[in-house]
Amino acid sequence: MNVEQLKAIDVHTxxxxSRHNPGAKHAFAEAAEKYFGESEHPNAWEVAEYYRELRMAAVIFTVDMEMKTGEERVPNEEILEAARENPDVLIPFASIHPARGAMGVREARRLIEEGVRGFKFHPNLQDFYPNDRMAYPLYEAIAEAGLISLFHTGHSGMxxxxxxxxxxxxxxxxxxxxDDVAVDFPEMKIILAHPSFPWQDExxxxxLHKPNVYIDLSGWSPxxxxxxLIHYANTLLKNKMLFGSDYPAIKPQRWIEDFERAGFRDEVKPLILKENAIELLGLGGDG
Structure with missing residues (x-):
């Protein structure tokens, strides 16, 4: 991945x-379409093509919510397959429900060996508190590998x-x-996804308090x-804020257009759009 050629790095797509099961549509799709005003449901290869046209890279994942909906998840292996075929634009994250227990930990360790770069958790769609000790064996595997955990926070469009x-x-x-997870796993990088309404101050x-915690700004128009949020992004947390769109719910072009007018300082914009993600994801040079 040639980061110098990229306009931005979207850490939340x-x-x-599934390309192999294209008719599947998750249970919350219709409500999400009404909430976000978007109706696209791309597979990983379609995301790659879209971001290549934009000259952007994308952290990409699915959400393991089989236990809540009963519907088959998009396989983590499919995310990895697409990323291997599109390494210039895709950065693969996996999603494993913590309640999968030892089976989930084995899956995580295998996926780490195969090249996944982080893990996405969605407490609302997985019905668990992030500090539930049930999840700790999975966090341990992620932390040992030096990878990232990304958590949905705040209101859910789903x-x-x-x-x-x-x-x-x-x-x-x-x-x-x-916060408990950040204390117990200080070596694991954590991303709090989205403006965390109604808990933004938290x-x-x-x-601010935990060096291993970052915030992505996805899921809302700026x-x-x-x-x-804008005040801290411009000052004390300028090196810990990340561009994320939540594509396909919000298109990155729309997000960036609104971002340019939202009151962010000119010297902070490149940090949020690309430079902070380069450092967090270890993408320096052509890596």
Whole structure:
């Protein structure tokens, strides 16, 4: 991956369908389309093609929510396959539900050996508190490998407007639960995904206090960012904020257009769009 040629690095994108099973559509897709106003459900190869046209790289993953929905997940192996075939634009993360236990830990160790660069957790869609000791064996495998854990935080676009929120409980996504994880695994890099409404101050505090915690700015248009988030991004946390779009829910072009007008300082913009991700992901030079 030639980072010098990239305009930006998006640390939060989804492969929502499988190339080998393209008809599958997750249970929350229709509600998410209404919430975000987007109806695309790309597979990993389609994400690669899209980002190559934009001259951007993308961290890509799926979400293991089989236990909640009963629907087959997009295989982690498919994410890795697409990344191997598109190494100029794709950075593969995996997703494993912590409740898979020892089986999940074995899967994680195998995926790490095969080249995955991090793991995505979605407490709302996986019905667990991030500091539940059930998840610790999985974190241990990730930490031992020096990889990254990315956690959904805050309000969930998934389930919004559905009866009972589609069964999604927002309580699991308070970033303060991840503070425990950051204490217990100080060697593991952690990304708090999204502006963490309604717990934005908690997220900023955890990120400020714990050297291993970062924030990605995905899932919201920057024109809706709270003032305190922009303030900290411009000052004390300028080296710990990351560009993320949440594609396909939000297109990166729209995000960047709004970002340019949202009050971020000119000297901070390149840090957020690319430079902080280069350092966090270890992408220096042509690596």
């Amino acid at each position: 989804h492969a929502e369908t 389930g919004t407007g559905m009866p009972g929120g589609g069964g999604i409980r927002l309580k699991y996504s308070n970033p303060m639960y991840i 997220a900023l505090s955890v990120c 024109k809706y960012f709270p003032e305190n």
